[in-house]
Amino acid sequence: MLLKGKIMTKIMDGIIKILDRFIDYVGGIAAIAMVLMMLNVFYDVVMRYFFKNSSIGMQEMEWHLFSVVFLFGMAYALKEDGHVRVDMFYENMAPKKQALINIVGALIFIVPFSLIIINSGYAFAFDAFDLGEISGDPGGLTDRWIIKSAIATSFVFLLISTLAFILKNGSIIFESRELKQHSHKEEVL
Secondary structure (H helix, E strand, C coil): CHHHHHHHHHHHHHHHHHHHHHHHHHHHHHHHHHHHHHHHHHHHHHHHHHCCCCCHHHHHHHHHHHHHHHHHHHHHHHHCCCCCCCHHHHCCCCHHHHHHHHHHHHHHHHHHHHHHHHHHHHHHHHHHHHHCCCCCCCCCCCCCHHHHHHHHHHHHHHHHHHHHHHHHHHHHHHHCCCCCCCCCCCCCC
């Protein structure tokens, strides 16, 4: 019986590790998009203020890159426990109670909302693709379906991160593991 539990723990740890590694790649994409956005903004500012030349396409690219940073960053923030939480009561609870709250919160809020966004988001992106939707501004970006598909895709990534989150918290409840504590007290100046 003890051997069976150890095998299950190793399997669950392996699954969590694979999911976390995947989300690390998603976080890397968000980080690359952030750097590209900064370069894009720098270029746009230099062109606008020094050369009196601006591009609608470059401005729209800023919005698209910012969207990728935010949307793909959600899954990474959940993995790293960097999301917003009301710590007033949570911080003083036992690790098993914290883990239970994490699981219930994920199942009630993240999973249903993600499924709704995924379901409607891909239809939204497909319609943009089917219609050949482009920017309404002259000189704007074409292929709007690409950024629209990023919406639904990011929520797929969030679901993957949520699965790892639930498995980690479940292992705390059932195997008395320690929850990675993230104290916000040091962050307050």
